[in-house]
Amino acid sequence: MxxxxxxxxxxxxxxxxxxxxxxxxxxxxxxxxxxxxxxxxxxxxxxxxxxxxxxxxxxxxxxxxxxxxxxxxxxxxxxxxxxxxxxxxxxxxxxxxxxxxxxxxxxxxxxxxxxxxxxxxxxxxxxxxxxxxxxxxxxxxxxxxxxxxxxxxxxxxxxxxxxxxxxxWTATSPDTQAPLAPGRPSVVEVTPTTVTLTWRPTIDNVGVVDYIVYQGEQFYQQIPVRTVTGTGPVTLPFSPTAASMQFSVAARDAAGNVSLVTDRTSVPQPPSYPKTGDDAVAPSAPGSPVLSGRTADGRGILTWTPATDNVAVREYHVILVTNIDEVRLLAKVSEPTATVTVNGSNPLVRVIAYDAAWNSASSPLVPYGPTPTPTPTA
Missing domain, CATH: 2.60.120.560 (Exo-inulinase; domain 1)
Structure with a gap:
């Protein structure tokens, strides 16, 4: 100092x-x-x-x-x-x-x-x-x-x-000074199966040799998945079960000192088809999903009121939330119904509607179960 x-x-x-x-x-x-x-x-x-x-x-x-x-x-x-x-x-x-x-x-x-x-x-x-x-x-x-x-x-x-x-900034022997944290990852492109990221470089008292890219399907996860010498772009596969993916980066110098990890960038699960058109109007929100029946093997049948769109609704994503911080993608479907397996305590579900340009709207997050029986009126 x-x-x-x-x-x-x-x-x-x-x-x-x-x-x-x-x-x-x-x-x-x-x-x-x-x-x-x-x-x-x-x-x-x-x-x-x-x-x-x-x-x-x-x-x-x-x-x-x-x-x-x-x-x-x-x-x-x-x-x-x-x-x-x-x-x-x-x-x-x-x-x-x-x-x-x-x-x-x-x-x-x-x-x-x-x-x-x-x-x-x-x-x-x-x-x-x-x-x-x-x-x-x-x-x-x-x-x-x-x-x-x-x-x-x-x-x-x-x-x-x-x-x-x-x-x-002084070189020490041995080098014990970690680099500064790099810039938070920014999204270059998202496809139906991948996400491409880049980030701003950082600096070290001797020199940064590489960057470690982390990802997780839940916000609390941080798993190193790629080591690169530059600042991207880096293309990573998107987990088919993730409601969203979390990405962060750290810098490392030649002595193995690792910087603080950046803030995370969250990317929602993309639709299963390429984004097309320049439509900027989002669909209406779909209705709250309800458990309308079960299959012979015990899976639940969810249904909801369809969303509407100025062009057309292409896809629905069914999202499961359990244990406060666990969020999963249960299904991608083209019609307002899905057969799903739900585990966990006090599960909650919601539905997201997408159009061809990936504009979206979400239903409320509601408990997983049948529609409550109306209270009789006198």
Whole structure:
């Protein structure tokens, strides 16, 4: 760790400010003017590879271009790399050299006032990573700036800053430092039998050598299924019994140190036919499934009121929920009836209707059993 400041001592010793109105209040470092660009710098001009992290709470914006964030490799002439949260619900990673701004990457991210969020800007060689609330959202490569101080900054906004930390990236022997967690998996394509994923890369003090992909049919499951050297795309088979599949990723370095696992991406069971057409209208919700009979071998016969659609309903999925956190696909059928085997305590069932474009609508989740007998009226 190169630097840490939580402002609990009531002062901003070691910080050099320019623009705005800076003060320490309520154990935070505040900038209270929306009428200017404002910067507070700290650290050493010789810093090269490091991560600068801060919690930031935007308090007021002047307009849609306003922002608050963190800077790295700050030069004496004001040149720097930056990671900001913007008033227009974006986060932005960029470079300022000789007063000229170059946007390197952006992503959608809600920027509500009065809420704290964590920003970390990682600079290692030519690699730049913007981490928002623990998730690497932005990546870029740039060689213009190699060394410089760290800073927090506002652009026509007021904000509070807290828990500033600067961590250096140094190789250790033996290497015991795990990589940062990679980005949460995003879905590239879903077919009736597969899902294709990719994710944003991450960084390590020595180097990431591969990524471990995990999946599970239930949210509590996390089983390693694939190891790859890049960030995808990776295509995985979809379990025919899963109501949904959960996917996550971790990074590993050459010493075997494994990062934290990303948040999971959930993908619902796809229909059994390829998606076609550009219809955007979902079917109506099907009726609640009821146990209308049993087969000779004891399986249940479920029926429900059919859904309707502006084109046509192609398929129904029957979903079973047991033991609070166990969710399974019981059947895929083309008509509003299915013969199923149900196990587990206090089982619940629901039905999802799909059209050709995979638009869907779901019935309520109801107990598995016959329609209750109506209470007689006087």
């Amino acid at each position: 190169l630097l840490s400041d939580d402002f609990q001592d009531g002062n901003a010793a070691g910080w050099r400010t320019s623009g705005g109105r800076w003060s320490v209040a309520d154990e935070t470092f505040r900038q209270d003017s929306v009428s200017a660009r404002a910067t507070a710098r700290t650290g050493d001009q010789s810093w090269s590879d490091y991560a600068v992290s801060v919690r930031v709470q935007p308090l007021a914006y002047r307009d849609s271009r306003s922002s608050a964030g963190v800077q790295a490799r700050v030069q004496s002439d004001g040149s720097h790399y930056y990671l900001t949260t913007r008033a227009d619900n974006k986060v932005e990673l960029g470079r300022v050299v000789s007063g000229r701004t170059t946007v390197l990457a952006t992503a959608d991210y809600a920027s509500a006032l009065q809420f704290w969020r964590s920003l970390s800007l990682v600079v290692k060689g030519s690699q730049l990573i913007g981490v928002v609330n623990g998730t690497p959202l932005l990546n870029a490569t740039d060689t213009r700036l190699t060394r410089g101080r760290a800073a927090v900054a506002t652009n026509y906004a007021t904000a509070a800053f807290d828990d500033v930390r600067v961590d250096g």
